Amino acid sequence: MSDPQTPAPFIDPNRPSVARIFNALLGGKDNYQVDRDVRDRLLQRAPALGDLAWDVRSFAGRVTRFLARDGGVRQFLDCAPGLPNTENTHEVVQRQNPEATVVYAGIDPIVLAHGRALLAENERTHFIEADFRSPDQLFDHPTVRKCLDLSEPVAVIHIGTIQYVSDARRPAEILAGYIDRLPSGSYVVLAHAYDPEDGSFTPELREIYQDSEVGLGHFRTRSEILSYLDGLELIEPGLVAVSDWWPDGPRIKAQDPVQRLALGAVARKP
Incomplete structure (x- = not known):
């Protein structure tokens, strides 16, 4: 669902997009x-x-399944919507609770176009054009104000977002802007590109991620990423490689070191 007054987004097929590269x-x-x-x-x-x-x-x-099923969360604000794929946030959430509300927020034109088409008939899911780097503006969006009850817990999803914020833009303050607006019992989901400081993040990999046509983000140390969740209670197993956060089963093949270059965590606001 979206504001009918919002103009159609412009999509440039000649310029690479982070969302489309991830989809590829x-x-x-x-x-x-x-x-x-x-x-x-x-x-x-x-x-x-x-x-x-x-x-x-x-x-x-x-x-997302954990929060909707075991955490009892009924409201989700996904600040990292990608292109539609299998198991989108609203599908996972509403399979557990059909009455749960999901609001997606993004600015990528092709994501906006696909998201609005996908959700046209879903009255419990909404897609807004808003920049996650401005949490006050996002929370003040009419759809967010109407559809999310900030007197009740909300799960905010930041998967692969903060890594695109340079240090000059103060990523910790951006996350704090969300945390400050959330009521007690809310959750923040964070996944971020990781520099393990052990030599495995080679200069060549850094070049791949940071010098491609669109840039694939800033890699940060564990302590830097953890600092973004200050004041929150980490849910076990804490901040770990994304594949190690309560996997669905045993690992049947060895991982490449590149697969350790993203950390994820879920944290609760007391």
Whole structure:
């Protein structure tokens, strides 16, 4: 559902998009040749990036299911909507509780177009155009004010968002802007690109991530990522590689070191 007054977004098929590249890494169809070209160059230099993309996707599904089923959360604000795929946030949530509300917030034109088309008939799910880097503006959006009751717990999802915020933009303050607005009992889901400081994040990998046509984010240390959750209670197993956050079963093959380059956590506001 979206504001009917919102103009149709402009989609440039000649310029790569982070959302479309991620979709291509997952084997999706919602991308253009320019996105697939970037994907192919990334995979040529780091073949396990496709596996890491699926690890992040699976983490999102597991944490969302946990919060809707075991955490009893009925309201979700997903600040990291990608292109429609299997097991989207609202599908996972509303399978557990059909009355739960999900609000997606994003600014990528193709994500907005696909999301609004997908959700046109879902009255419990909404898609708004809003920049996650401005939490006050996001929370003041008419749809958020109407559909989310901030006297009750809300789960805010930041999977692969904060890594695109430079230090100059003060990522910790952006997360704090969400945490301050949330009531007690709310949750923050965070996944972030990780610099393990052990030599496994080589200069070549750094170049792949930061010097591609669109830039794939800032890698930060464990202590830096953990600091973004100050004041919250980490849910076990804490801040870990995304594939290690309560996996659905035993690992049947060895992981490539590249698959350890994303950390994830779920934290509760006391």
